[in-house]
Amino acid sequence: TPLHGLLEALPKCEHHLHLEGTLSPELLFTLAERNQVALPADAAYASPAALRARYAAFTSLDDFLGYYNAGVVVLRTAADFEELAYAYLSRAARTANVRHAEVFFDPQAHTARGVAVATVVAGFHAAARRAHADHAVSALLVPCLLRHLPVDDAAACFDAMLAAGLFSPTGTGTGTGTGSPPLLAGLGLCSTELARPPSAWAGIFAAAAAQGIRRTAHAGEEGPAAYVAGALDVLGAQRIDHGTHAADDLGLLARLAAQRVLVTACPVSNVVLRVSPSLEDTPLRAYLAAGVRFSVNSDDPAYFGDMYLQEVFCAVQEAFAFSVDEWALIARNAIEGSWCGDERKRSIG
Ligand code: HPA
Numbered sequence: 001t002p003l004h005g006l007l008e009a010l011p012k013c014e015h016h017l018h019l020e021g022t023l024s025p026e027l028l029f030t031l032a033e034r035n036q037v038a039l040p041a042d043a044a045y046a047s048p049a050a051l052r053a054r055y056a057a058f059t060s061l062d063d064f065l066g067y068y069n070a071g072v073v074v075l076r077t078a079a080d081f082e083e084l085a086y087a088y089l090s091r092a093a094r095t096a097n098v099r100h101a102e103v104f105f106d107p108q109a110h111t112a113r114g115v116a117v118a119t120v121v122a123g124f125h126a127a128a129r130r131a132h133a134d135h136a137v138s139a140l141l142v143p144c145l146l147r148h149l150p151v152d153d154a155a156a157c158f159d160a161m162l163a164a165g166l167f168s169p170t171g172t173g174t175g176t177g178t179g180s181p182p183l184l185a186g187l188g189l190c191s192t193e194l195a196r197p198p199s200a201w202a203g204i205f206a207a208a209a210a211q212g213i214r215r216t217a218h219a220g221e222e223g224p225a226a227y228v229a230g231a232l233d234v235l236g237a238q239r240i241d242h243g244t245h246a247a248d249d250l251g252l253l254a255r256l257a258a259q260r261v262l263v264t265a266c267p268v269s270n271v272v273l274r275v276s277p278s279l280e281d282t283p284l285r286a287y288l289a290a291g292v293r294f295s296v297n298s299d300d301p302a303y304f305g306d307m308y309l310q311e312v313f314c315a316v317q318e319a320f321a322f323s324v325d326e327w328a329l330i331a332r333n334a335i336e337g338s339w340c341g342d343e344r345k346r347s348i349g
C-alpha cells in the first residue's frame with residue numbers, strides 16, 4: 001500500500017503505551033511458571049492460545065481491564081519488569097523506528113501484591129538503559145494512578161513515590177534513559193472511567209502540580225467530553241490520553257487546539273474496546289480539521305491483536321489515507337509534544 005515504506009521510516013514518538021499491556025500470553029505463562037503464581041481457574045487460561053482467543057473478543061474497557069489486571073500478577077522481580085520493558089522498547093525501535101517512548105505503568109497494581117515501586121522502577125530503568133545502548137531509543141516513565149481503587153490508595157502511592165525522590169523535576173529529564181534515577185517524567189491516571197469523574201483525584205493532581213510534576217490523564221475513552229474538560233480544569237492535565245469523546249464537543253476541540261494540548265490517540269484500542277465502531281470513526285480527521293495536536297499510539301498491544309506501533313500506523317493509513325504532509329505534521333507534533341528536553345527533540349528529527 002502506498003506510503004507504508006515512508007511510514008516505517010518516519011521517526012516516531014510513542015506516548016500512550018502501558019508496559020503491562022505488552023505482556024504476551026506466552027510471557028504471562030512463562031512468568032507464572034517461573035514465579036510459581038497460580039493463574040485464574042478459568043477456561044480462558046487453559047493455554048496461551050486460549051487466552052489469545054479470549055483477548056480477541058473484548059466487549060468493553062472493563063472487560064479488557066479484568067484480563068489486564070489478572071495478568072499483571074505474574075510480574076514479581078526486577079528482572080521480570082526489565083524483560084517486559086526491553087522487549088517492548090527494542091521491538092518498537094526495530095519495527096517502527098520509535099525513537100522516544102513515554103511509557104505508562106501501574107505502580108498500585110504491583111504494590112498491592114507486595115512488590116515495591118523501587119523494584120518495578122529498577123527493572124524498567126535497566127531496560128531503558130539497555131534499549132538506549134542497543135537501539136538508540138530513549139524512554140521516560142509515567143506512573144498511572146488507578147481509578148478502580150480508592151482515592152486514598154492513589155494518594156498514598158503518589159506520596160510514597162514523591163518521598164522516594166522518584167520524580168524528575170520538570171525539564172530536567174534527559175529522556176535518554178541513561179541517567180541515574182529519578183526518571184519518572186510525570187503523573188498519569190487510568191483504568192475504568194465511567195462513574196469516576198476526574199474531580200476525586202483533584203487533590204493529588206494539585207499536589208503534583210505544586211511539585212512541578214507534569215500531569216496527564218486518560219479521559220474521554222468511555223467517559224463523555226465533560227470528563228475531558230474536567231481533566232483540564234480540575235486536574236490541570238497538560239496532556240489528554242485517548243480523548244476520543246472530546247470530538248463530541250467542537251468547543252472543546254477548539255480549546256484543546258488553543259491550549260496546544262497533546263491528545264494521545266489510540267485508534268486501534270478504541271475499535272477493539274468498542275469505543276469507536278471502526279477506525280474510520282475515530283476522530284483523527286476531526287483533530288486535524290480543528291488543529292488539535294495528537295500522537296498515534298498502541299496502548300496495550302499484547303491485548304489488542306499484537307498491533308504494535310508500526311501495525312497501528314499502517315491500519316490508520318488504510319482507514320484515512322493521510323497525505324505525506326499530514327503524516328509529517330502528525331510526526332512533528334508528536335516530537336514537539338514529548339516531555340524530553342529540546343536537545344533530545346532535535347536529535348529525533
Ligand atoms: N484505558 C484505561 N486504562 C487502561 C488502559 C486504557 O486503555 N490500558 C491500560 N489501562
Ligand code: ZN
Binds near residue numbers: 018190218241
Ligand atoms: Zn491507556
